[in-house]
Amino acid sequence: MTELEKGPLGQRRGRGARERILSASEQLFREQGIHRTGMDQLGAVAQVSKRTIYQHFRGKDEIVAEHLRRFDPDLIPGVFDCDDLTPRERLLAAFDMPANLPLCPFLAAAVELHDPEHPASQTAREHKIAIAERFTETAREAGATDPEQLGEQLALLMDGASVRTRVLSQDSFPTAKAIAATLVDHAIPETPKGSEVR
Structure with missing residues (x-):
C-alpha cells in the first residue's frame, strides 16, 4: 500500500471532505x-x-x-430509552416505522457483501446482536417469562418487516406490530393495566 493510500487526513479541506464522502456514500x-457504486462516482457526488x-x-x-458505523449507535433511543412509555409499550413502539423507510442498511450491506469477514459484515452482525439485546433488556423490564426468546423473536420480526417492506x-410494519403484540401478550403473563397498545 502506498503512502498516499495510507496517508494522513487531508489538510486542505479537513473534515469537510470526509463528511461529503460519507454523505455521498449514504446516498449512493x-x-x-454498494457494488454498483464506484470510487469515481463517489468522488463526483462528494465533489472531491x-x-x-x-x-x-x-x-x-x-x-x-x-458508512454503517454512522447510523444511530444508541439503537432507536427514541423508543428504547423513552421514559413516557412502559416497557411493554416500548417493545411495540419499535415497530412504528415510517412507511417510506429504506431497507435497513445493515441488512442491505450483509446481503451485498457475502463475506462474513468483511469489516462491514462484522459491523452489521454486531448491530443486529445489539438490537436483539435491547429488545431482550426491555422484555425483561416488562416481565417476560423468557426475555431472551422474546427479544430474538422481535428482532427477527423487525428484520422481516424491513425486507418485506422493501421487496x-x-x-x-403495521402487520409486524400486530404480530409483535401477540408475541408480547403471550410472553408477559399479566400485562399491567393501562399499558395496552395505543
Missing part, C-alpha cells in the same frame, strides 16, 4: 447499492478527487464500514 449505497478519498480512507471497504413496496 441507498439508491443503487479520488486522491482526496484515499487521503481519508484506505479503500471502499473502509468507506462501507464507516413489496408496501408498509409491512
Whole structure:
C-alpha cells in the first residue's frame, strides 16, 4: 500500500471532505447499492478527487464500514430509552416505522457483501446482536417469562418487516406490530393495566 493510500487526513479541506464522502456514500449505497457504486462516482457526488478519498480512507471497504458505523449507535433511543412509555409499550413502539423507510442498511450491506469477514459484515452482525439485546433488556423490564426468546423473536420480526417492506413496496410494519403484540401478550403473563397498545 502506498503512502498516499495510507496517508494522513487531508489538510486542505479537513473534515469537510470526509463528511461529503460519507454523505455521498449514504446516498449512493441507498439508491443503487454498494457494488454498483464506484470510487469515481463517489468522488463526483462528494465533489472531491479520488486522491482526496484515499487521503481519508484506505479503500471502499473502509468507506462501507464507516458508512454503517454512522447510523444511530444508541439503537432507536427514541423508543428504547423513552421514559413516557412502559416497557411493554416500548417493545411495540419499535415497530412504528415510517412507511417510506429504506431497507435497513445493515441488512442491505450483509446481503451485498457475502463475506462474513468483511469489516462491514462484522459491523452489521454486531448491530443486529445489539438490537436483539435491547429488545431482550426491555422484555425483561416488562416481565417476560423468557426475555431472551422474546427479544430474538422481535428482532427477527423487525428484520422481516424491513425486507418485506422493501421487496413489496408496501408498509409491512403495521402487520409486524400486530404480530409483535401477540408475541408480547403471550410472553408477559399479566400485562399491567393501562399499558395496552395505543
